[in-house]
Amino acid sequence: MSRPPEPTLWQLALTLPFDQVEGISDIFEEEALTISMEEAVSDGSLWRLNILFPQEPNAQLLDRLPADIPMELAPLEQKDWVSESQKMLPPVDAGRFYIHGSHDSPHPANSRHNLLIDAGAAFGTGLHETTYGCLLALNDLRKSRSFRNPLDLGCGSGVLALAIAKAWNIPVLASDIDVAAVIVTRDNAKKNQLAHLTTAVLSAGLNNRKLSEMAPYDLIVANILAWPLMKMAPDISNALSKNGVLVLSGLLGSQDVMVRSAYLQQGLNLKRRYAIGTWNALVLGR
Known part of the structure; x- marks a missing residue:
């Protein structure tokens, strides 16, 4: 019997000012698997939110984002963890x-x-x-x-x-x-x-x-x-x-x-x- 395919995870990457991080995180808190954060620029003025989903997020969820926030949405590369x-x-x-x-x-x-x-x-x-x-x-x-x-x-x-x-x-x-x-x-x-x-x-x-x-x-x-x-x-x-x-x-x-x-x-x-x-x-x- 062949193994079922691994589920495809999706990652949404957003770049935004620090004072917007909490509000934007709250939008995805229930749907996301994980939400992580890192500096986008060295002076701390912009931050990158990496939001991981178990499947592709629906358009209605993404429509809640302000139009001026740069975003990248793509399936996450699956790794063979055994290897x-x-x-x-x-x-x-x-x-x-x-x-x-x-x-x-x-x-x-x-x-x-x-x-x-x-x-x-x-x-x-x-x-x-x-x-x-x-x-x-x-x-x-x-x-x-x-x-x-x-x-x-x-x-x-x-x-x-x-x-x-x-x-x-x-x-x-x-x-x-x-x-x-x-x-x-x-x-x-x-x-x-x-x-x-x-x-x-x-x-x-x-x-x-x-x-x-x-x-x-x-x-x-x-x-x-x-x-x-x-x-x-x-x-x-x-x-x-x-x-x-x-x-x-x-x-x-x-x-x-x-x-x-x-x-x-x-x-x-x-x-x-x-x-x-x-x-x-x-x-x-x-």
Whole structure:
């Protein structure tokens, strides 16, 4: 029996001023799979919204856009993730964490935290600067802090949730808006003999009831993107315990000030910054 064809995803790219981003995002929030945001020009005056749909969006939805906003709509190229996962990615050294694929051997030192993470359909092998910055932050936190109730919000491959479980030997709740990420996280937890410490659930932000029931968290790691981090600042801050630690990443250095401002309004101050290339990871606390 032949396999059914993969569904065609569509991407809508919009270029617009920052003050229009929230209103335009709200138009597509119910129909889109994901909405991401990046600077279109270096001075921050224009931003690019990348909106992913499970199918071609209908004309009535697109007609709600102002006529003067430049847009690009096209089917998204489908990747063979099985083939992609076989690419020979190098291991990642981040403090005591050693992230490697199936094609590499674990680190021989007993003092290292080995994690087996193959490239796949979910974001996060440790190679990207955002994930690497979070791993460095967790490595440093391990030297001075203990945690009992952590959350990996937007877990992707689950690498950060597994790093927390490995370093502190504690149960970790992981969540993602993408069902593929939840499946991959559960699979990676099994591969690393950490399934007994890792719970992965599907959630848009903190809307899943389990996330509410488990709050407050003494450690929250959110490696997402600048715009959703800003939008969720009140919810994330409310879910953090009084003396909790918040690790944020997925933001460019040029987005640092506006992301920190959103959390400063919630009473959270910068404790440490990890600048990796053009990306930043921030450690915040009250």
